[in-house]
Amino acid sequence: MSINNLVDDFLESLDPTNEDLFSYLANKGWSNGDPIYYSGPYWDQKEISAAIGSLLNAKWLSSGEQVNKFEVEFSRKFEFKSSLMVNSGSSANLVMIAALKEYFEWDDYDEIIVCACGFPTTINPILQNKLKPVFVDIDFDDLNWSLDELEKKITNRTKALFSSPVLGNPYDMDKLFEIINQYKIHYIADNCDSLGSKWKGDYLTKNSVASSCSFYPAHHITTIEGGMVSSNIPEVISLARSFAWWGRACYCVGAQNKLSNGVCGKRFSKWLQNYDREIDHKYVFSVQGYNLKPIDMLGAIGLVQLSKYDHIHRIRRQNKDKLSDIFEKIPGLRVVKEKTNAETSWFGVPIVCDDDDPKSTLKSQLVQFLEENKLQTRNYFAGNILKHPAYKGMEDPNDFPNASKVLDNVFFVGCSPVITEAMIDRIEEIVDNFVINLSN
Numbered sequence: 535m536s537i538n539n540l541v542d543d544f545l546e547s548l549d550p551t552n553e554d555l556f557s558y559l560a561n562k563g564w565s566n567g568d569p570i571y572y573s574g575p576y577w578d579q580k581e582i583s584a585a586i587g588s589l590l591n592a593k594w595l596s597s598g599e600q601v602n603k604f605e606v607e608f609s610r611k612f613e614f615k616s617s618l619m620v621n622s623g624s625s626a627n628l629v630m631i632a633a634l635k636e637y638f639e640w641d642d643y644d645e646i647i648v649c650a651c652g653f654p655t656t657i658n659p660i661l662q663n664k665l666k667p668v669f670v671d672i673d674f675d676d677l678n679w680s681l682d683e684l685e686k687k688i689t690n691r692t693k694a695l696f697s698s699p700v701l702g703n704p705y706d707m708d709k710l711f712e713i714i715n716q717y718k719i720h721y722i723a724d725n726c727d728s729l730g731s732k733w734k735g736d737y738l739t740k741n742s743v744a745s746s747c748s749f750y751p752a753h754h755i756t757t758i759e760g761g762m763v764s765s766n767i768p769e770v771i772s773l774a775r776s777f778a779w780w781g782r783a784c785y786c787v788g789a790q791n792k793l794s795n796g797v798c799g800k801r802f803s804k805w806l807q808n809y810d811r812e813i814d815h816k817y818v819f820s821v822q823g824y825n826l827k828p829i830d831m832l833g834a835i836g837l838v839q840l841s842k843y844d845h846i847h848r849i850r851r852q853n854k855d856k857l858s859d860i861f862e863k864i865p866g867l868r869v870v871k872e873k874t875n876a877e878t879s880w881f882g883v884p885i886v887c888d889d890d891d892p893k894s895t896l897k898s899q900l901v902q903f904l905e906e907n908k909l910q911t912r913n914y915f916a917g918n919i920l921k922h923p924a925y926k927g928m929e930d931p932n933d934f935p936n937a938s939k940v941l942d943n944v945f946f947v948g949c950s951p952v953i954t955e956a957m958i959d960r961i962e963e964i965v966d967n968f969v970i971n972l973s974n
Contacts, residue, residue: 628777
């Protein structure tokens with residue numbers, strides 16, 4: 535009997551009760567009154583089998599054949615020429631910006647435009663690569679960066695725009711590309727929250743020079759941890775791989791790593807200009823890199839998750855619509871909607887408490903009530919990131935008034951497929967109770 539058959543037999547022997555691993559992962563054991571988490575791994579025995587099988591069958595436990603297969607299939611699914619898997623979405627941003635700086639020969643302190651609201655891992659790689667982030671305030675209608683403000687921030691040192699649509703929801707991409715074409719700058723996509731989102735039928739990443747993706751458990755598909763850099767410029771991925779793999783020049787991946795003389799056929803050659811003898815190309819280092827490789831098991835899980843993406847996308851959209859109807863029962867509250875040309879793969883349900891009274895406490899009251907009733911909520915990430923200690927003094931946070939309103943007025947709940955119909959019924963019950971309390 536093969537190892538794979540032994541693994542499958544073991545998994546099938548587990549009793550699918552409330553205490554069983556599968557029930558936990560798929561939330562099948564949930565009952566009314568249990569916590570409702572905003573996201574989590576949408577797995578079944580296929581992911582478990584792939585993970586265990588990759589460990590038992592592996593020829594190389596670190597990044598190897600399963601990771602390489604996942605990279606190839608991910609590129610095919612999301613229409614890229616090539617991709618590189620790393621150990622997190624944050625690492626993906628780090629090596630992506632490093633690769634783009636090297637490929638386009640950007641100078642230190644050249645400018646990359648970013649949104650003042652969001653997550654720090656869009657900003658940190660710019661600073662870590664000695665580039666300058668330039669911040670843009672948001673449009674409070676859709677919570678994305680203001681394209682009018684963005685255009686005003688472009689200078690002769692602007693090299694790119696680093697886009698991260700809010701919770702997967704696209705802004706006016708037509709207008710963005712008009713700006714990009716007019717000023718001849720590059721579009722970089724932080725796609726960690728928006729995997730699979732489309733504009734006029736095309737993925738948001740179609741015209742990007744590179745994009746990143748995260749496989750953290752909260753995201754659209756998960757490999758526990760992990761990230762991906764993708765591009766239609768193969769040299770960018772080769773550079774990103776070098777930065778992620780200690781800075782080495784060798785480009786052999788997957789099964790190629792076990793070839794005695796490499797893909798190039800000259801693994802043992804005179805690779806160093808200042809050394810007149812043969813050297814193994816695997817130990818030639820062309821950039822100052824890191825070790826950000828994933829383990830091969832994550833690639834095996836990713837392949838299973840990728841096969842479920844279309845199903846996950848559909849449920850996220852359905853859950854978002856249902857939860858929007860529920861939360862919009864609350865006076866003074868609205869849920870952000872997608873634009874006409876968008877097909878959003880929602881990361882969450884963005885909720886805006888639009889009361890203009892500066893003393894309004896609707897958001898804090900609602901969040902407290904939801905959390906007390908075991909419905910998990912999340913901030914719109916950092917809010918105005920310039921208010922945080924790590925970014926003090928970079929720009930005046932008061933110049934970004936809409937971003938500053940976020941902490942007072944905006945939060946989100948999940949729409950992941952781990953949220954079942956029974957959970958949605960419970961959420962409606964919780965919201966109805968809040969409305970009753972609000973009117974008393």
